[in-house]
Amino acid sequence: MSAPLTLSRPGLAAGRIAHALHRAVTPDYFGWLEHTASAGGCSRPIRLTGTLASVEADTGRVIRELHTDELPDRAIYKACGNRRASQCPDCAWVYAGDAFQVVRTGLTGGKTVPATVARHPVVFATFTAPSFGAVHHRHVSRHTCATRQRCDCRPSPCRARRDAGTCEHGQPAACFARHDADDPQLGRPLCLNCYDHDHQVVWNGFSGELWRRTKQAIERHLAALCRQRGISHVQVVTDSGRVRRMPPVRVSHGKVAEMQRRGAVHFHVLLRLDGVDPGDKDALVPPPAGITADDLDDAVHAAARQITVTTPPHADQPNGWPITWGEQVDVRRIGSGDGDVTDAKVAAYLAKYATKATEVTGHASTRLTPDTIDAYANPDGDHLARLIDACWRLGRPTATRTTGSNAQPGDRQGHLDTNPYAGLRRWAHMLGFGGHFLTKARRYSITFGLLRDTRATYRRTEDNETADTLTVGTLTYLGAGWRTDGDALLANTAARQRRESRRIGREELAHDAWLAGAAA
Structure with missing residues (x-):
């Protein structure tokens, strides 16, 4: 069982300490602590049972085999990996670190991204939602x-x-x-009665499409500038062998969604200008000299003013809803001399919000179902209750199956018409927003998968495992959470100590590097 580390209730605190003392005096305590280190600090780790086998990569020969019954607690502990700080602070801390690397490498290079990207023009833009009523x-x-x-x-x-x-x-x-x-x-x-709750949740639900079209408009604006300034297109050979003419400039982005207190999302976006290499379409090269950060700034504002998405018809709104950006579109340049807008600060800012969701609004439930919706949705309730009710009501099933003369030819059962707003129910706990909170263009920087693989490789090397040996697991789900509150207390305390030790070590290394630079 997992529980937060709070000692507010004396009875609970006494039981937790008793469990912790019982674990600490067992002969295999330090082995257990090492065994759970990979999930230490996780609020609700996953317990797995099964067999682990070490296999030679070349021959497939099994070198050794181990069943989890021979391990402490007869299980393997795996961190839950939840990115939300309100759900699991430790896993969110790891995710934030990865998010920082994903964002910053797109600004400064490193980790397979060429360092030359640091010379590409970059702007930091914030797109907000329009007003749905006075707040x-x-x-x-x-x-x-x-x-x-x-x-x-x-x-x-x-x-x-x-x-x-x-x-x-x-x-x-x-x-x-x-x-x-x-x-x-x-x-x-x-x-509350003047506020347009329906429009807001629909805006949340379709904001991803609004962003997609906005980025397309930004790239079209820049391509038109290239034509006006006589910068010729580039001929690139595609994977299929065809020759394709492309604009000589493209935009790579990293984007984080942040939930405002009113329950509407807005986007913080890093937009980087890249060029196109005719010999290697995947290479990261600087943009043409005739296109600057000023042009990118103008393209962002022009696209934000022009792009409008009209949503599909709905029974409650036959003409759909208009989806546009709000009037506040802020664009700042990275490395422009403004001390508040540096690559490190922007990366840390975006990484912080990548671990948050709806907590700022006061709502933090998991996915809602017909059994739980009544506890949160109320058409006559407060602001959040009305937003959730709007998601559930607009996303109601409207599928109808046409039969007889209205059926499609060759379709014995007729044609199924589904509600394009059905996703609002699925994401009612997110107030209609169903997108990822951190997304990026493929060429912008590295991936989370690369960072996870690098950590796994490091751990194998640290454990003296060679690259010629693979660990193959045949594991099944056993349960979630720590077995006792005392186990959670001990494992999480040890994890905090390890994090603090790493933090102090990084500060010492940074201080030594600063001293070496000052002496030089």
């Missing part, structure tokens, strides 16, 4: 704080409109409060 917000017109992370500046009044009166539902259309940063009112509508 409480916190705005600081002029910052005087030392750092935004610990901002203590006095905000402006929320919505100071003395002649605003009331809305059609009798609610005040103004708010004179100066909200604190942790005020639960932030992001909540001034009037």
Whole structure:
């Protein structure tokens, strides 16, 4: 059984400590601690049972075989791998580290990405959702704080409109409060009945398509600039052997979705200008000299203004909903001399939000089902309850099977018409957003899979396993979570100590490198 490390209840704390002491005095305690190190710190590790065999890679000969019954707890522990910090802080810490590497290597190179990408023009753009109704917000017109992370500046009044009166539902259309940063009112509508909850969840659901078309528009804008400036297209040989003419510039991106307090996502996107090598279409080369970061900036703003997606018809909205970006589209240049926009800071910022989901809104449930939806959805409830209800209602099954004269030729059972909004139900716990929180273009940088394989190779080398030997497992699922609260306490404490040791080691190495550079 897994449980958070809290000692708030005396009875629970006493039982946990008793379990921990019982484990610590067993003869194989240190062997157990080493055995669980790979999952140490995980809130809910996966327990596996079965057989492990060491096999020669060349011949397939089994060198040795081991059953999990011979191991501590008669199982293998594997970390759950959950990226959400609210669900498993340790696994999210690993994921954030990988996300940092994925984002930063696209800016500076390294780990199979050429270092020359550091000279490519890059901008950091933020795309926001439009307004679906007035909400409480916190705005600081002029910052005087030392750092935004610990901002203590006095905000402006929320919505100071003395002649605003009331809305059609009798609610005040103004708010004179100066909200604190942790005020639960932030992001909540001034009037729940005026707010368009349906449109917001549909926007969340179709925002990925909006981004796809926006990137296409950015690349079309840059291709048109190349034609205007006499920069010729490039002829590239495709995998099928055909010769294809391509624009001489393309855009590679890394994108993170962040959930706002009102429950609408917005996107932070790194956009890098790359060129095209006629001899190797997969090579990362600089863009033509005639295309600059200024052009990329203009292309982003032009695309954000022009692109609109109209969603498919729905029974509640026969003409569909218009999906557009909000008015606030912010574009900053990486390495432009602005100390707030460096490659390391941007990579850390995006990695942090890659481990978050809907927690900022106050909602953090798992996937909802017909048995659990009533606990969260309410058409007359608060803001979050109405958003979840909108997802469930708009995603309701509308499939109809046509028969008789309306059936398709050759189809004995008729044609099945499905609801294009069905995904809203699947992602109701995410307020309609079903996309990945961190995505990237294939050419932007390395992959998470490469980082995981590198760690696995390092562990094999660390364990003195050679590349000629493979470990083949025949394993089945046994359960999830630590067997006792005491096991969770010991394993998680040991994991924290290992992380702290690595952190101190990295700081010492960085300090030594700084001293060496200063002496030189």
